[in-house]
Amino acid sequence: MMDKDQYKAMFCNPNWDYTTLEAADEVISKIGREYLKLKTYPNQIEIVTSEQMLDAYALTGLPTSYPHWKFGKDFVLNQNNYTKGRMGLSYELVINSDPCISYNMENNSTCMMLLVIAHACQGHNAFFANNYMFLDWTSADSIVDYMVFAREFILKCEEEYGEEEVERVLDAAHALSNHGVDKYKKPSKISARQENERLKNLATVKRENYNELWRTLPSPPSIPEHGPAGEEQRFPKEPEENILYFIEKYAPTLPAWKREIIRIVRKVAQYFYPQGATKVMNEGFATFTHYHIINKLFDEGYVNDGFMLEFIKSHSGVLYQPEYNSKYYAGLNPYTLGFNIFMDIKRICQQPTKEDTYWFPNLAGKNWLDQVHYVMENFRDDSFILQYLSPKVIRDMKLFTIVDDENEDTYEIGAIHNERGYRKVREQLSNQYDRSNIVPNIQVTKVDLHKTSKLYLTHYIQKDRRLDHQSAKNTLEHIRYLWGFPVELMSKNKLGINESTFEVA
Numbered sequence: 001m002m003d004k005d006q007y008k009a010m011f012c013n014p015n016w017d018y019t020t021l022e023a024a025d026e027v028i029s030k031i032g033r034e035y036l037k038l039k040t041y042p043n044q045i046e047i048v049t050s051e052q053m054l055d056a057y058a059l060t061g062l063p064t065s066y067p068h069w070k071f072g073k074d075f076v077l078n079q080n081n082y083t084k085g086r087m088g089l090s091y092e093l094v095i096n097s098d099p100c101i102s103y104n105m106e107n108n109s110t111c112m113m114l115l116v117i118a119h120a121c122q123g124h125n126a127f128f129a130n131n132y133m134f135l136d137w138t139s140a141d142s143i144v145d146y147m148v149f150a151r152e153f154i155l156k157c158e159e160e161y162g163e164e165e166v167e168r169v170l171d172a173a174h175a176l177s178n179h180g181v182d183k184y185k186k187p188s189k190i191s192a193r194q195e196n197e198r199l200k201n202l203a204t205v206k207r208e209n210y211n212e213l214w215r216t217l218p219s220p221p222s223i224p225e226h227g228p229a230g231e232e233q234r235f236p237k238e239p240e241e242n243i244l245y246f247i248e249k250y251a252p253t254l255p256a257w258k259r260e261i262i263r264i265v266r267k268v269a270q271y272f273y274p275q276g277a278t279k280v281m282n283e284g285f286a287t288f289t290h291y292h293i294i295n296k297l298f299d300e301g302y303v304n305d306g307f308m309l310e311f312i313k314s315h316s317g318v319l320y321q322p323e324y325n326s327k328y329y330a331g332l333n334p335y336t337l338g339f340n341i342f343m344d345i346k347r348i349c350q351q352p353t354k355e356d357t358y359w360f361p362n363l364a365g366k367n368w369l370d371q372v373h374y375v376m377e378n379f380r381d382d383s384f385i386l387q388y389l390s391p392k393v394i395r396d397m398k399l400f401t402i403v404d405d406e407n408e409d410t411y412e413i414g415a416i417h418n419e420r421g422y423r424k425v426r427e428q429l430s431n432q433y434d435r436s437n438i439v440p441n442i443q444v445t446k447v448d449l450h451k452t453s454k455l456y457l458t459h460y461i462q463k464d465r466r467l468d469h470q471s472a473k474n475t476l477e478h479i480r481y482l483w484g485f486p487v488e489l490m491s492k493n494k495l496g497i498n499e500s501t502f503e504v505a
Contacts, residue, residue, distance in 0.1 A: 011297070012307050015111040021045060021454060025121065031296050032122040037290060037369060040125040041140060042099040045117070045131070047106050052066040056093050056103055061442045063101060063432030064147050066154040068170050094115035100125040114303075118293040123286030130377045133274035138184075143271055149263045157257050169258050172478040173265035173366040178439045183274045194216070239443040239458070242266075243479065246444045252453050253484045262482065277380045277435055284338015285376050291339070317390050319395070332397075332429075340393050341384070345371055348390070348437065355391060361387060381433035389429065391422045401428050417498040440467060442489070453485040461493045472502045480504040 007027060021068045025043060032038040048056070056063070065071065094102040102120040104113060115375035130132050157166045173180070241447035242248045247254070248262040275282070294311050297303050303311075321336045322328040345363060350354045351373055351463045363371055375388060393399075394417065401424055409440075415424035431437050446456035459467060472489060489502040 002407060004208040005032075007302045008304060009495075011110060013115060014109050014111070016108075016113050020110060021047075021113060021117070024117050025329050028059045028118050028122060028293055029301060031293050031300075032118070032126070032289070036120055036263070037373065038126040038289070040100065041097070041129050043121045043125065045121065046101060046103045048375060049106055053093065053103060053105060062095065062147055063144060064151055066147075066170075067158070067250055068167070068176070076266075084470060086376070091394065094120040094124045095143075095415060096128040096138060096140055096440060097143050098129075100128060101144075107311065111307050112314060114297070115294060115311060115314055116292055118290035119286045122293060123289030124282060126289065127278070127282050127285050127376060129378075130373075131274070131278060132302050133173040133278055133380055137274050146267065150268070153260060153264070156260065161196075161257065166261070168481070169252055171267065172481050173262050175417045175478045176244050177265055177269040179442060180242060180262075180269045182242050182245070182270065184241075184271075193250075222320075224249045235447050235449055236444060239445050241348075241441075241443050242459075244269075247479070247482045250447070254482065255274055258482070274380075277382075279342075280338040280381045280433065281376070281379065282338070283335045283386050284342050285341075285372075286373070287315075287335050287339040288342040291315060296476045306424060324398075331496075332444065337385075337397070339448040340397065341388050341390075342375070344393050346387060346389050348361045358371075359390060360388075378397060382430045382435075385433060386426055386430035389426045391417070391419075394425050395423055399425050399429070401425055437463065437465070440465075455479070455483050455485065455487045456490040457487065459489060461491060461499065466499070467491055473504070476502055477502040481492050 003024070007023060013020070018410055026047065032040070035357070064436075090104055092104050095099065100121065102116070102124075104116055104120075108116065128140060134140070154166060163469055171412075227347050234244070244262055248266065251259070254262075294303075294308075294315075298308050319333065319336045319339060320331075321333045348363045348369040349366045349368035352360075357364045367428040375384065379387065393505055398420070400416055403412040403414045405412070415421035415428070431454050441460045441462060443460070444455065445458045448454040448456075459472075472491075476487050486503070486505045488504075490498045491500045491502075492498050
């Protein structure tokens with residue numbers, strides 16, 4: 001075990017080596033564990049080149065994936081933008097896996113390496129390991145093995161059925177990936193070993209077109225053809241929100257290999273579902289974590305003033321938020337918003353004002369670390385903002401709302417900094433991060449089992465957000481291809497009145 005002067009000499013040298021990284025991981029993990037009480041997966045730190053980072057970008061952060069033209073397209077676009085100076089690369093990229101894999105850029109300075117180890121290997125890692133969204137909806141210990149399985153399976157399909165046909169299935173499934181996610185029920189977790197065993201069983205079944213729906217669904221024990229009074233039995237009995245799941249299970253003539261590809265896309269979409277719902281919290285907590293760990297390193301004498309000056313510059317860059325009227329404004333910086341809310345939770349616990357006591361009676365005077373952990377573990381972005389965005393953060397970030405009426409030539413200020421305005425800002429900002437306000441609510445409501453095998457979908461209009469006609473038609477084309485029979489979509493308002501109908505024969 002080295003003394004602190006030896007650590008300081010290593011950490012304050014701008015040129016790192018692998019001994020430095022091992023020491024940094026050891027010290028930072030100890031501080032995270034003892035000071036911030038973080039529970040994490042084991043860390044696996046990978047040092048990568050810019051090209052390897054671009055490759056990870058294209059594969060949405062996963063170390064391996066199945067082949068598809070979009071991944072190659074994304075890689076080429078990002079590479080061109082990077083080499084021409086139009087975009088930069090992240091200092092790190094981290095994967096929700098066990099062990100938790102983080103990619104660190106090889107050209108990072110030692111200070112930056114310590115920052116990203118604290119940010120990714122402690123902050124993001126702890127968030128992945130403890131937030132309820134990730135615990136309920138992902139299996140961190142099997143995702144890498146599953147992607148290896150997915151790659152091998154799709155490569156075999158390309159050899160047997162041709163690249164064009166496999167690509168067409170993937171294109172259709174990717175187009176529907178937002179409608180391939182379970183939001184309200186916990187999916188069963190399955191290991192890569194079980195996936196391979198199931199695949200071997202599938203291989204014993206002849207891969208040809210057959211009427212899966214007629215074979216499995218209308219059998220008298222499970223789904224009678226008629227109800228008690230001789231009426232036709234409705235199928236499905238309850239609406240199904242997961243369209244990809246429904247197609248995978250019940251498409252009448254879909255070959256087994258296509259069902260498996262749909263299943264792969266669906267499981268990958270499910271894996272990324274929590275990340276889309278917790279972007280602000282995840283980045284905010286990771287930034288909150290690296291801020292406290294690096295300052296603790298300084299307080300305990302592991303780093304010097306020069307190190308801290310570089311850290312403050314980098315940390316400030318992460319939190320940079322352009323003004324709303326700046327040409328660089330591109331929405332709220334999730335790092336800034338999340339970090340500010342977490343820091344404010346700590347402030348309210350330690351030094352509550354009269355305003356804080358009124359707005360957050362359950363936080364004022366409490367242990368700040370316990371409260372931060374509780375919030376990190378039990379919320380997602382929309383509920384996090386709705387519950388914990390304080391008037392002080394609203395004032396500090398100069399947040400307000402506007403009313404954008406397409407029939408008017410001017411904007412109207414909808415909420416300012418008063419009690420009513422604070423609640424309105426919090427509510428509207430929360431709505432922006434609510435997935436139900438982003439992805440249309442479309443459900444499978446009926447299948448014509450006995451005549452045409454037609455699939456009926458219903459879109460429930462929310463907050464007057466209607467479907468774009470061309471996008472709806474394009475989406476139905478993908479559903480029609482996978483389902484194999486006509487598809488009809490009805491768009492209904494909150495009164496249950498059908499406003500428009502889309503159909504693909």
